[in-house]
Amino acid sequence: MPHSREDPHQPGFWRKYIFATDHKIIGLQYGITGLFFLLFGFCLMLLMRWQLAYPGEPIPWIGKFLGESRAPGGIMLPEFYNELGAMHGTIMVFLGVVPLVFGAFGNYFVPLQIGAPDMAFPKLNMTSYWLLFTGGLIMLASFFLPGGAASSGWTAYSPLADIAPVGQTFWLIGMVFLVNSSLLGAINFIATVIQLRAPGMTFMRLPFFVWAQLVTAFLLLLAFPPLEAAGVMQLLDRVAHTSFFLPSGLVVSGEPLNVSGGGSVLLWQHLFWFLGHPEVYVLILPAMGIVTEIIANNIRKPIWGYKSMVYSVVFVGFMSFIVWAHHMYLTGMGTAINAFFQTTTMIISIPSVIILTCLFLSLWGGSIRFNIPMLFALSFLPMFGIGGLTGLPLGLSAPDIHLHDTYYVIAHFHYVVAPGTIFAIFAGIYYWFPKVTGRKMNEILGHIHFWPSLVLMNCIFMPMFVQGLAGVSRRLYDGGQQYAHAQAVLPLNEMSSICVWLLGLFQLPFIFNLIWSLFKGKKVTSDNPWEATTLEWATPTPPGHGNFIKVPTVYRGPYEYSVPGAAKDFTPQNQERI
Amino acid sequence: MSGAHDIKEEIRKYWKVFTALLILTVVTVAISYLKFGLAAAIIVALTIALAKGSLVACFFMHLISERKLVYVILGFVVFFFLSLMLLIYASYFNVPPGVKIVS
Amino acid sequence: MEIMPYIVEERKDTGLFNAKLGIWLFLSSEVMLFGALFSAYVLLRTGAAHWPHGSSILNVPIGAFNTVVLIASSVSMVFAWAALKENKFGKFKLNLGITILLALTFLVVKSFEYGTKFEHHMYPRTSTFLAIYFTLTALHALHVIGGIIVNSYFWGPGAKMWQADPARFTNRIEIAGIYWHFVDLVWIFLFPVLYLL
Numbered sequence: 001m002p003h004s005r006e007d008p009h010q011p012g013f014w015r016k017y018i019f020a021t022d023h024k025i026i027g028l029q030y031g032i033t034g035l036f037f038l039l040f041g042f043c044l045m046l047l048m049r050w051q052l053a054y055p056g057e058p059i060p061w062i063g064k065f066l067g068e069s070r071a072p073g074g075i076m077l078p079e080f081y082n083e084l085g086a087m088h089g090t091i092m093v094f095l096g097v098v099p100l101v102f103g104a105f106g107n108y109f110v111p112l113q114i115g116a117p118d119m120a121f122p123k124l125n126m127t128s129y130w131l132l133f134t135g136g137l138i139m140l141a142s143f144f145l146p147g148g149a150a151s152s153g154w155t156a157y158s159p160l161a162d163i164a165p166v167g168q169t170f171w172l173i174g175m176v177f178l179v180n181s182s183l184l185g186a187i188n189f190i191a192t193v194i195q196l197r198a199p200g201m202t203f204m205r206l207p208f209f210v211w212a213q214l215v216t217a218f219l220l221l222l223a224f225p226p227l228e229a230a231g232v233m234q235l236l237d238r239v240a241h242t243s244f245f246l247p248s249g250l251v252v253s254g255e256p257l258n259v260s261g262g263g264s265v266l267l268w269q270h271l272f273w274f275l276g277h278p279e280v281y282v283l284i285l286p287a288m289g290i291v292t293e294i295i296a297n298n299i300r301k302p303i304w305g306y307k308s309m310v311y312s313v314v315f316v317g318f319m320s321f322i323v324w325a326h327h328m329y330l331t332g333m334g335t336a337i338n339a340f341f342q343t344t345t346m347i348i349s350i351p352s353v354i355i356l357t358c359l360f361l362s363l364w365g366g367s368i369r370f371n372i373p374m375l376f377a378l379s380f381l382p383m384f385g386i387g388g389l390t391g392l393p394l395g396l397s398a399p400d401i402h403l404h405d406t407y408y409v410i411a412h413f414h415y416v417v418a419p420g421t422i423f424a425i426f427a428g429i430y431y432w433f434p435k436v437t438g439r440k441m442n443e444i445l446g447h448i449h450f451w452p453s454l455v456l457m458n459c460i461f462m463p464m465f466v467q468g469l470a471g472v473s474r475r476l477y478d479g480g481q482q483y484a485h486a487q488a489v490l491p492l493n494e495m496s497s498i499c500v501w502l503l504g505l506f507q508l509p510f511i512f513n514l515i516w517s518l519f520k521g522k523k524v525t526s527d528n529p530w531e532a533t534t535l536e537w538a539t540p541t542p543p544g545h546g547n548f549i550k551v552p553t554v555y556r557g558p559y560e561y562s563v564p565g566a567a568k569d570f571t572p573q574n575q576e577r578i
Numbered sequence: 579m580s581g582a583h584d585i586k587e588e589i590r591k592y593w594k595v596f597t598a599l600l601i602l603t604v605v606t607v608a609i610s611y612l613k614f615g616l617a618a619a620i621i622v623a624l625t626i627a628l629a630k631g632s633l634v635a636c637f638f639m640h641l642i643s644e645r646k647l648v649y650v651i652l653g654f655v656v657f658f659f660l661s662l663m664l665l666i667y668a669s670y671f672n673v674p675p676g677v678k679i680v681s
Numbered sequence: 682m683e684i685m686p687y688i689v690e691e692r693k694d695t696g697l698f699n700a701k702l703g704i705w706l707f708l709s710s711e712v713m714l715f716g717a718l719f720s721a722y723v724l725l726r727t728g729a730a731h732w733p734h735g736s737s738i739l740n741v742p743i744g745a746f747n748t749v750v751l752i753a754s755s756v757s758m759v760f761a762w763a764a765l766k767e768n769k770f771g772k773f774k775l776n777l778g779i780t781i782l783l784a785l786t787f788l789v790v791k792s793f794e795y796g797t798k799f800e801h802h803m804y805p806r807t808s809t810f811l812a813i814y815f816t817l818t819a820l821h822a823l824h825v826i827g828g829i830i831v832n833s834y835f836w837g838p839g840a841k842m843w844q845a846d847p848a849r850f851t852n853r854i855e856i857a858g859i860y861w862h863f864v865d866l867v868w869i870f871l872f873p874v875l876y877l878l
Contacts (some may be wrong), residue, residue, distance in 0.1 A: 117685060120699045187706045194647070195687050195699050222658055225710050226717035233721065233816065242805045242812035244721065247680045262809040264681050267724050270666045271717055321658045325669065332679070334672030337665075585766045592763070596756045600749065607745045610736065610877035623873040630869045638759045638862040640855075645696040648705050655709040659716040666720050670727050681728035 019130075021122035022545060026129050027108030028436070033129075034100035037136060038422075039507075041091035046504055048084045051076045053497035055478035070148065081477035082151035083167070087139070089154030090171065093279065094178050095136050097417065100425050101286035102182075102220070103132065106189060106213045109432065112536035112543060113207050115198025115552045115574075120191040128185040135177030142170035153475065155276070158245030158268040162237045163252055172235045179228045182220045189217035198535070200554030204310070205573065207534045207558040208296075208303065211310050212289030215317035216282050223278035223321065230271035237263075244268075266331055273324040281320045283417055285313060287380070287424035288355055294377040294431050295359055297532045299366030300569050302559040305358035312351035319348040329397045330404050338397045345395035352388055356381060367562075367569075372446035376427035379454050380420060387416030390465065405475075408468025411461045419457040426450075426510070433514075434529045438541045439521030445513040452506040459499040463492035531570050534558055538574055595637045602630050689848045704856045708863050711824075715867055718817050722874065725809045733810055735876045738803075740794065744876040747790050748868060754783035755865040758832075758858045765851040770843060773854070777836045780861065784829045791822055814875055821867055828861050 010016075020026055050059050056075055059066070063074025070080040107125065111118055119125045142149040147165025150156065161168050193206075193214045206214075233244040241259055245268045248261025296303045303309070325333065325341040359381055368374070390412040393399040403409065426449070433441050467489045472480040479493040480486030528537040535554070539547050552574040560571040566578040606626040614622065636642040641652075673679060686692070687699050695702065726732045735741075757779040764772035798804070798811070805815040835857055842850040 120685070121703060122685075124703075183707075183710050187703050187710075190706055191699055191702045194695060195692050195697065195702060196685075218654075221706060221710050222655060222713050225714035226662060226720075229714055229717035229721070232820070233718075236805060236812070236816060240805050242816075243809055244725070244812060244816075249680075260806060260808050260812075262681055262725070262729055264679075264724055264728055266669070266679075267666070267721055270662075270669070270724075271721070274662055274717075318654070322661050322665070325665070332673060332677050333669050334674050337669045337672040340665075585763055588766075589760065589763050592756060592759050596752070599752045603745065603748050603752065606873055606877065607741060610741070610873070616878070619878055623877055624870075627870050627873050631866050634755060634862050634866050634869065638755055638865075639859045647695050647697070648702075651705065651709060655712050659712055662713075662716060663720040663723060667723050667727065670724060679728060681725075681730075 019126055021118075021126050023107045023111050023119045023122070023125060024436075024543060026125050027104050027106075029129050030099045030103030030107060030132070031105075033133060033136065034096055034098075034104055037091050038096035038100065039511075040140075041088050041096050042504065042507075044084045044088040044091070046500060047076075048081060048088065049497035049500045051081055051477060052479035053494040055481050076477070078477040079151060080148065082153075082475070083143070083148045085475055086150045086153050086156075086171075087143070090150070091139065092417075093154065093283065094175070095132075095139065097283050097421055097425075098182065098279075099132055101290070101421065102189075102213065102216055102282065103129070103185060105286060105290060105425075105428050105432075106216075107185075108436070109536050110189060110210055110213050111192060111196070112539060112547055113210050113534050114193060114196060114201055115535050115548065115554065116192060116196035117546045117548070119188045120195055121188050124184050125188050128181045128188070131177050131181035131184070135174045135181060138170055138174035138177060142167045142174070145170060155272060156234065156268075157272075158234060158237065158263075158265050159247075159250060161234060161268075162245055163257075169235065169238055172231045172238075175231050176228060179224045179231070182224055186217040186221040186224075189213060190221065193217075198552050198554055201535075201573075202554075204307070205554055205557050207289075208292040208306065208309055208313075209286075209289035209534075211313055212285040212292075215313050216285045219278040219282050219285075219317055219320060223275045226271045227275035230268055234268065266328070269328050269331060270325070273327045274321075276327060277324040278317075278320045280413070280416070281316060283421050284384070285316070287421040288313070288384075290424045290428040290431075291377040291380045292359060293532075293534065294373045294427050295362060296559045296561070297431075297530050298369040298371065298374040298377070299362055300369070300561045301362070301366050302557075302561060303358065304362040304364075305354075306557070306559065309355050309358050312354040316348060316351045316355075319344060319351070323348055323395075326395050326397075326400070329400045342395065342397050346392075349388070349392065349395070356385060356388070371430075372441070372443060372450060373427045373431035375446075375450050376423045376430065379450075380423050380427070383415060383419035383423065383457070387412060387414075387420055390415065402471070403468060405473055406468035407464040407472045407474055410474050411464035411468060414461045414464075418461065419454065423453075423457075426453075429514070431530070432536075433517065433521075434524045434541070435527075435536060435539075436542055437518055437521070439517055439523050440529065441513050441517040441521055445509045449506060449510040449513065453503060456499045456503040456506065460496045460503065463489075463496055467492055528572075531568070533560055533570050533572050535573055538572060591637055595633050598633055599630055602626055689846070689852060698852055700852060700856045701859075704859050708859070711863065711867075715817075715820070718813070718820065719870075719874070722813050722817070725813060729809060733808075735874075735878055738810065739814070739876045740797075741876050743790060743794060744872055747787050748872045750783050750787050750790070751865045751868050754780045754787070755862050757783065758861045762851065762854045762858050765843075765847070765854055768847075774836065774840070777832060777854075781829055781832050781836060784825055784832070788822060788825060788829075791818065817871055817875065821864070821871060824864050824867070828857075828864050831857050832861070 017025060020029070047059065047062065058074030059071060059076060063071055070077060107119065145165070145167050147167055149167040150164065150171035152161040152164050152168060156168065156171065193210060233242070236242045237244050237246060243259045243261050243263040245265055246257065246259050246261060246263040247265060250257045250261070292303060292309070323341060323344045325337065326345045329338055394403055394409060394412060430441055430446060433439070467480070470485060470489045472483070472486045472489060480490060524541065527539065527541045530537070535552055538552060540549070554573050555576045556571060556573055558573060562569045563571045563578050571578050606623060609622055610619070641648070670679065689698060691698050757776045761773050761776035761780060764776055803811055805812045835854060842853070
């Protein structure tokens with residue numbers, strides 16, 4: 001049933017903005033929610049880093065509000081430190097980054113970039129968002145339970161997680177909501193990209209951003225269910241006293257556990273990491289997609305090796321399912337199994353390097369524009385490079401014996417996610433802000449945000465490699481104070497903490513910029529202010545219901561910049577003649 | 579897929595598949611009373627289940643008339659499912675000498 | 682561009698309408714979900730000092746009966762779709778109704794089975810065999826309930842769409858059918874693994 005722009009059946013406020021089915025509104029909902037949780041998860045870390053820098057000292061200002069059960073006399077209890085750690089990880093990964101890179105950027109721009117009127121299943125899309133929202137509320141609520149929030153790490157290993165306080169039960173229920181949100185979203189993305197491409201938009205003309213989101217969707221679709229199954233089993237262990245993950249003969253506080261036993265702790269780890277490893281590619285692939293779009297646009301020439309990048313990202317997605325036990329080298333598995341996973345892990349590093357190399361090589365001979373999105377996108381390259389390279393000794397089982405569960409691991413994955421993915425998120429916000437709002441964000445505030453953030457990220461995480469190599473374990477509530485081998489590297493704790501607090505300070509210009517520019521930002525004078533080639537820039541600003549005034553036809557690839565003989569240095573995908 | 583004649587053909591096929599499924603169910607239950615060793619019993623039971631499952635998938639779920647795309651997706655799913663199960667199973671048996679798995 | 686394409690007609694290069702791809706993707710995730718539980722079964726059984734033969738704990742004739750019930754419901758489901766293809770709405774309602782009734786029968790038998798177990802103080806916590814048995818069959822039963830809800834909707838209020846857009850309604854029944862056949866398919870594996878091995 002067709003309806004025009006001046007449709008008398010316009011949905012009311014609630015159907016339009018709250019229970020919205022338009023992918024752009026849903027994308028914004030994911031964006032606002034994701035940014036809120038990113039900030040909240042970051043604040044948890046700000047609190048943790050006081051304890052790491054000054055173990056046993058009362059927390060200034062906030063200490064008295066935390067209450068006797070968390071910080072008596074303002075001094076953080078180890079149990080509370082563990083809560084902060086577990087929830088920082090959980091919230092950042094599942095409520096911050098994934099909703100932003102997949103839910104927000106993916107939802108808003110995938111349909112636009114393929115020339116579609118919306119996602120294939122708009123009502124399912126709405127359901128996905130509200131499942132995420134509910135899961136997030138459950139996670140937040142868990143902080144107020146007796147015993148507090150989950151405190152067994154974001155990895156929730158059994159048997160500890162089986163016997164933890166009720167916060168862990170809330171964590172499991174919350175995860176069920178989050179997992180299902182992602183599953184439904186993944187179905188939507190895949191169906192949309194396969195079925196709703198505009199005429200002429202072949203797979204090899206898709207922007208790399210769309211390829212990255214497509215592979216990410218497959219990872220979510222197929223890797224999450226085993227974690228959901230494991231979550232249900234852990235829930236049953238906790239609530240129905242089953243023994244899925246409880247071996248026989250467990251004794252807790254001197255009392256044997258009254259359970260049947262016969263379970264396997266390794267079963268939890270296998271099922272968790274079967275999701276856990278693809279999950280990290282869920283965190284990075286969309287970021288690579290965002291960065292590629294921005295780099296292509298700001299070098300004014302085609303991306304070098306587009307085809308290689310596409311094959312690589314598909315190969316990475318495939319391999320990511322069979323590398324998971326490199327997180328389990330120290331669980332007592334034998335050399336054959338370790339060698340298998342070590343081999344697949346080494347193989348998977350190759351396509352990642354190919355993608356990074358293609359992006360680096362693309363810069364050669366480009367007319368580079370150093371705007372704020374490009375600064376963030378460019379810095380992603382060496383930061384992800386460091387993150388990726390430092391993963392190699394972790395992926396090899398021999399050095400991993402020394403490095404497993406140390407600060408080296410924390411440094412490795414934060415390099416990839418923090419100055420990696422989060423910088424890509426910033427880049428995407430600065431880049432696509434004009435399409436969504438019709439205004440540009442302020443350049444000066446952008447510089448004040450970017451340069452200190454880049455420096456501070458390195459100051460925070462580089463020392464952690466040193467600490468890890470010295471053998472300092474992760475998840476120690478006093479940062480290693482009690483250990484002889486940690487004494488030499490202890491002062492680095494204070495340095496990282498101060499840099500984290502400064503990093504927090506320098507996000508304020510960004511938050512201010514984001515909100516201020518909504519109302520007072522410089523208005524753009526064109527629908528395509530960055531002079532880009534991809535289809536999202538061929539819509540009105542912001543795009544209306546149905547996105548395109550008429551169905552676009554695609555005639556060319558996604559990065560036709562500086563085509564010889566063309567009048568302008570960019571040729572949009574839907575432009576027939578140069 | 580149109581035409582009353584086509585659909586009558588389909589309906590005939592469905593009755594045949596139903597009959598086959600019933601027969602296979604009887605067979606799988608009957609064989610279970612024969613008390614094979616575990617390995618043989620597993621192979622027989624799973625083979626019959628696979629046959630029944632294939633009939634349901636191909637004919638009731640119309641998989642046999644689908645094009646390449648669905649097969650490619652399902653192919654990957656089967657591969658990942660088998661990897662999950664077999665690698666977990668294999669890791670149980672591959673332990674360093676002197677290490678015992680407790681359960 | 683106001684109308685969503687490929688809701689009814691198939692896209693030429695994939696041969697699919699949107700919801701059909703959607704349901705196969707959903708079922709792919711379900712294969713991984715049940716697959717993980719089957720993997721758990723394999724590991725728990727391998728590591729167990731003692732694992733009972735399914736038939737020593739579970740009632741094989743009742744399980745076999747339920748298998749036949751579910752297979753029959755799968756047949757009636759596909760007949761319901763075929764009836765729509767033949768433009769026979771009455772036949773559709775009859776077959777879909779039979780499907781729902783057979784599904785309810787399955788659940789009644791299952792709850793009888795669970796009841797007997799509980800009467801004999803056999804709970805999920807009693808052993809890992811019972812734990813995985815209850816978990817697998819309960820998750821499956823939840824999917825049966827989901828199918829009953831969806832099918833009941835299409836039997837009742839949802840059937841109005843047959844008047845307005847018969848092709849789209851037929852597609853919806855096909856999709857509901859594919860889901861329902863999958864529920865049957867899972868049981869086809871569950872039954873021998875749990876009851877016969």
